[in-house]
Amino acid sequence: MGAIERPAFSSEDRKRIYEYVERHGTVKRHKLREIVELPTSEFETHLDALTADGYLREDDGTLQLALEFGAIETYEENGFEFTIRPARQRDFEGLVETIRDVTAEETYVVAETIAEELLYENAVNRHNTVKSRMFFVATVAGDVVGWTHLDLPQVEQVRGTAQQTVGVKETHRGHGIGGKLLARGIEWAEANGYRKVYNSIPVVNDGALEFLTMHGWDTEAIRRNHYTIDGEHVDEVMMAYEI
Incomplete structure (x- = not known):
């Protein structure tokens, strides 16, 4: 399915x-x-x-x-090896830990919300008549160190767009894991008929905005004072990638 x-x-x-x-x-x-x-x-x-x-x-x-998300792929760079594969329920704890590790270092409100949804629902992947949620994970020696997530609405009018999040533990950055995860999510979306993916980032998260821009994403809109972070109103930058 x-x-x-x-x-x-x-x-x-x-x-x-x-x-x-x-x-x-x-x-x-x-x-x-x-x-x-x-x-x-x-x-x-x-x-x-x-x-x-x-x-x-x-x-x-x-x-x-039994959702069909694609193959397992292994990459090696200068002796460093990592694998990107579809997430399964057994990845639950490692996935939540990884998301919280990333959001503890940088402001990524959507990812924080995803972690809370995981904990509340106690389920990695969801698929019903309202929406579908899926993850790919990056692993090193079997441990989850990064993720990309796609939120896939089932309502007909918005089924052409998907929300994507991506993150890698700080201790495992610098090896191209984030770029591979981002590309894997986009490739899956394209293969399944989606025309656009988007990602919403607080304007104070310079690293994430730079990362997405470097990988061909564009600023689609800015929502003024959308977040309240450390007592300050902060804009949300809505980034998009046209497939």
Whole structure:
């Protein structure tokens, strides 16, 4: 199942099973069976269909969304190796830690909001009839050190645009990780028919604004006094990349 496809189900029971997994990130097969309160044969039939249709996947008895985000890619620069891949639920703690590491060093309000959403929902990827959220992560020796996130609205009028965030831990900068993450998100958006991605940055975050500008992003709009940071009103710079 692609993240731009609106979920559709042939029965309410099948929808109920999918929505529970979608809201909770992962769930053990036997626990899900107890929660949905269906006869075993019906439960197995619905679950097999959801798996066959690409809505859910199962790893060692644990169910999660089966969104198709792309391949795993490994890069090496002067002996430094990192991997960029689709994020999974098992990346939850490392992802939140990485976002908070970045936002502790620089003002990135949208990323802070994403971290809070992750903690509130306890789910990395979301995909329902209202919106879809996906992440790619950068890892070094298996540890998450960077991310890029795409927020993908399902409402028809705005389905051509996506919000993107990106960040790398300060200890792992200088190796091109941020540029690769940014490009990976844009490449995915282009391959899936999006015409524009945007990123909203406080004007005081000079590093992020310079980074996006260097990678071909343009200032689309400025919202005056949009944030209150350290008691001061601060403008928001809305950056965009036309695909």
